[in-house]
Amino acid sequence: MNVAIIGAGAVGQLTASFLVESGISVTLVARRQGQADELNAKYLTRVNVDGTKTVQKVASTTRIEELQQHDLIVIAVKYGQLQKLYEQLSSLPSSVPLLFMQNGLAHFDEALRLPQKNIAFCAVSFGAQMINQSTVRHRGVGACKIAIERGSSDAFNELLQLGNSFYPVELVVNAEQMLFEKAVFNCLINPLTAVLQVKNGELVTNKQAFLLMQTIYRELTAAFEGLEQAIPFLGVIDLCEKTASNTSSMLADRMQGRKSEIDTIVGVILEKALAGGHNLPTLRTLYHQVLAIEESGERR
Secondary structure, eight states: OEEEEEOOSHHHHHHHHHHHHTTOEEEEEOSSHHHHHHHHHHOEEEEOTTSOEEEEOOEEESOGGGGTTOSEEEEOSOHHHHHHHHHHHHTSOTTSOEEEOOSSSTHHHHHTTSOOSOEEEEEEOOEEEEEETTEEEEEEOOOEEEEEEESOGGGGHHHHTOOOTTSOEEEOSOHHHHHHHHHHHHHHHHHHHHHHTOOTTHHHHSHHHHHHHHHHHHHHHHHSTTHHHHSOHHHHHHHHHHTTTOOOHHHHHHHHTOOOSHIIIIIHHHHHHHHTTOOOHHHHHHHHHHHHHHHHTOOO
């Protein structure tokens, strides 16, 4: 199987490393030629959760138009980069299956406007941190959930059957519900860690942070029927503890002075809640705090 992964960031690199390890041929599509050259020259290094290193040979390019003959294309860029990609993806053969690995819900309807016959979505809970252009650190084992929204699961079979306990892949029935539930988890963790500048585990060990997270959870469960059954608060605590040493993507964006995915994650959830008559005041306050931090250009 020949797989192309568009996006050579932390998620793309970690996914590429595990796919190559399972015997799948992978091409990583980077934005910058310098990164593509480094990946081709130095190979891709994965720092495992136990500190050992795994080095894999991957091909790398910056040219999406070269992906015509691949059996699967994985899109692992952040939402903000998708707008530039849609036109290029639509020019690829309709027979090429696409798998989207973005946070939030904003891309769901947009991706389904593409002509490809097989489209799936993915939600990940593993920890990944980019060390440099050709090295990624696996910071925590977590599920890679895949839901097929259009077409047949056959197109994604090899991915679904990886069988690696360090990169567990799970088939989920409802793509939109899966993305919604992941966005809810992100709403409970990401903006809080970004504003308070704490790692995930401190949301449980810090009393005031924990109370804020509890308050947001109550707001969300009051706004969305059945959410308390789908996502018990103990499950939120468990995720914080499992990823205790992780720096959330939103905090990482703040530290690097990058624009975060606050609109595509929290903004979409706020809109959905408001449509049902719920304002979510605590979450909305955090949303505007993150936007204010980004507007000021502050990093730490």
